[in-house]
Amino acid sequence: MSTTTRATERAEQAAPAFELRGITKRFPGVVANRDIDLTVRAGTVHAIVGENGAGKSTLMKTLYGMHKPDEGTIRINGEQVTLNSPSDAIARGVGMVHQHFMLADNLTVLENVVLGAEKLYGIGGRARKKIVELARKFGMRLDPDRLVEDLGVGDRQRVEILKVLYRGAKIIILDEPTAVLVPQEVEELFGNLRELKREGLTVLFISHKLDEVLSISDTITVIRRGTTVQDGIDPAAVNARELAQLMVGSELPVPELRESTVTDRAVLEIRNLTVRDATGRPVVDDVTLTIHAGEILGIAGVEGNGQAELVEAIMGMRAPDSGTVALDGADITGWETRRRRERGVGFIPEDRHRHGLLLESSLWENRVLGHQTRKPNVKGPWIDRAGARRDTERIVRDYDVRTPGIDVSAAALSGGNQQKLIVGREMSGEPKFLIAAHPTRGVDVGAQAAIWDHLRDARAEGLAVLLISADLDELIGMSDTLRVILRGRIVGEADPATVTPEELGSAMTGAQGAADRDREEGR
Amino acid sequence: MNRLKTSPLALTLLAALAALVFSIVITSIVLSISGFNPPSTFQAMVDYGTQPDSLVNIINKGTMYFLAAIAVAIGFRMNLFNIGVDGQYRMAAMLAAALGGAFALPPGLHQIVILLAAMAVGAAWAGIVGVLKVTRGVSEVISSIMLNFIATGIIAYLIQTDRLGYQPEGSDSIGTHPIAESGWIPGIPFPGAREGAEVYGLIVLAVIVGIAFHVVINRTRFGFDLRATGLSASAAVASGVNARRMVVTTMLISGATAGLIGMPELLGTAHSYSLQFPTGLGFLGIGIALLGRNHPVGITFAALLWAFLDESSQILDFNDIPKEIVAITQAAVLLSVVVVYEIVHRLGMRWQQQAVAAELAAGATKKAEVAS
CATH class of the missing domain: 3.40.50.300 (P-loop containing nucleotide triphosphate hydrolases)
Structure with a gap:
């Protein structure tokens, strides 16, 4: 509890990890994002929620430099930036864990983590040391020599997170990370995320599962039809239903059956x-x-x-x-x-x-x-x-x-x-x-x-x-x-x-x- | 509604044309580096390739290339890579030739028996691949390539004089017994061509095969199942397609078509399967099917282009230019066309998605305006 408070205090003093103002992204004929405002304080878990098709993935691609916004500004740690590609984002300490894992099944955990980042710590002892150290620091139980094909979904996700950490990310974007997990694995993931936060990292968590969002995040941003409905919601102040109404913008339909039509045939x-x-x-x-x-x-x-x-x-x-x-x-x-x-x-x-x-x-x-x-x-x-x-x-x-x-x-x-x-x-x-x-x-x-x-x-x-x-x-x-x-x-x-x-x-x-x-x- | 098509025809044609231009540029560069003059080289090829005699050869080669490409395309349409067309048509031609040479039948019946035998042998040889795939999970690519080699071995074994082979007096060529005249199919005279240079009569069969391919694939239940399997095997299975039966049936049809590849030459001019019988047509068919996008019209043009390049390259040796230069042209066409088609396909999909989104958004605004 005290760590959370300290983290919050620290975060409030520092510049926001991410600050987006008026982000607009158009595709021919469609506006995918319109006037998005988003402030992510450093050292917090920040959730972005919205329905499918609300523009979450477009926003996420903007944050990770996969495309450039047509309007608006992005600041990372107070500094205005232009992200031309994911490597720009990585260079600025932004990493992303995709919903669909991008791992080579027939390689080990170590090989998967090092793949594509061989320049950082080589491929031998130094890389191994770094991985073991990172895993210990963030409380992830991972054997660097196991084949990825032998790992369960939760462990694979941890390998993805480790990959991002290995590349020096301080801000981690997770795209619908719980979609593939069973409840116990979700708890483990949240444990890992809390560790990341404790170490001062910033986590950006994209989801539409409201209960999970409420349990893990420090701040919530709701987007609907491509634009921010409300930024900086305190999860203590809302419940899942209110969040859902914000996401949808109207009364939710209720699943219910009227009188029974069951026959004995x-x-x-x-x-x-x-x-x-x-x-x-x-x-x-x-x-x-x-x-x-x-x-x-x-x-x-x-x-x-x-x-x-x-x-x-x-x-x-x-x-x-x-x-x-x-x-x-x-x-x-x-x-x-x-x-x-x-x-x-x-x-x-x-x-x-x-x-x-x-x-x-x-x-x-x-x-x-x-x-x-x-x-x-x-x-x-x-x-x-x-x-x-x-x-x-x-x-x-x-x-x-x-x-x-x-x-x-x-x-x-x-x-x-x-x-x-x-x-x-x-x-x-x-x-x-x-x-x-x-x-x-x-x-x-x-x-x-x-x-x-x-x-x-x-x-x-x-x-x-x-x-x-x-x-x-x-x-x-x-x-x-x-x-x-x-x-x-x-x-x-x-x-x-x-x-x-x-x-x-x-x-x-x-x-x-x-x-x-x-x-x-x-x- | 045309702009909503994923890959408009005009765009596809443009893509093919772009690939051709690209390959001509590449060939020109290679020619220049080697110290030849590209324009005069191409001029010589075109001049030679448009002679009536050359045209007959182009059409005849093109006919067999077309059949080979259709045989390959049948598998391609359901993501089944029948690389074994080569072995299938050689086995079929050899055994059908031996059968046709063994006895004489009344004209008409004789040809039909030979054609049916060829289709049966091709289907059987391809069927092995299909059965191995559905019962033992063997990749069709691997088994069909291996069966190509096995076919070569079997043909070499059978085509000896104490088996099915026959060596004419005073000749050092060996082949099957010649088919009697009752089993020949006469050629079609071509205006301006020299005596004896005729278009294969079985070009008619190739046209029929092309039309049948198109109709079966696009208009029948079977064709729907086949295309569905090619587009998404999992969705096809969920829709009730029996994937195993589909693999075997498609291999049989592909193999039967492959069996026809050698027939225009066998029944038209060669009359026996000898060591001079053309080889490698099955592999050419793969490239031509790709170039023609597995569509009969596309394959027709691709087959004729290939035949033109092959035929017109004959003149290059006379000008002391290595005719292998044409292989570079063909490879460049193929490589670039695969890339360009994929780009066109993706752009088409994206354009369509945007067009749909835009149209719906416009509709929604209109509705909103009416409401307010």
């Missing part, structure tokens, strides 16, 4: 499903689930606990090792993905770029994707261009996909509009069962509300939905039934009418499950 029945990974370890472990017509069943779990594998097994993209999947009474365990889709399985994938879209193809070709054996997209062995185009127009209209036309490529649309296109596509052809994996991840608030509406409408018409989401409010609000998955096993269920996000969160990490087990054993 089972649409999807999963019995004792087990999927093993390459090493034989079960990643989906003896899962049994039934989803009825008109029911949304939500799966709560920390990411990486078997949700993706469960989805792949249901879709037929991965063969289960044992167990059965039945759709409408028919055993579909051995069916190919295409046959399942033809029988009425819709799929909103977790990663829309990897599994949901052909980014370089036109919207109407993306309408055909996943439905390339069904009307109105095909006539016999031929693609029915006219039919597919007509139906794409319908989706664009009904699902409010903002696009100038259906001949543009999917990559040209914003994430929210891409997602609306996918939702529209998967809802067509009268699906009986829909997998919705993180259906509103990375989409703006308007699109989020629209997607929830579509899910509610489809549910009312008797669709069975498997909902997987990391957004606990969405999960609780949109589910009729909730199951908790942990290490591939269904470890509990919750009543969405009564459960709180906190209770669900602790069940997801196994805290409550352990308590249950203790109770059972005690009996």
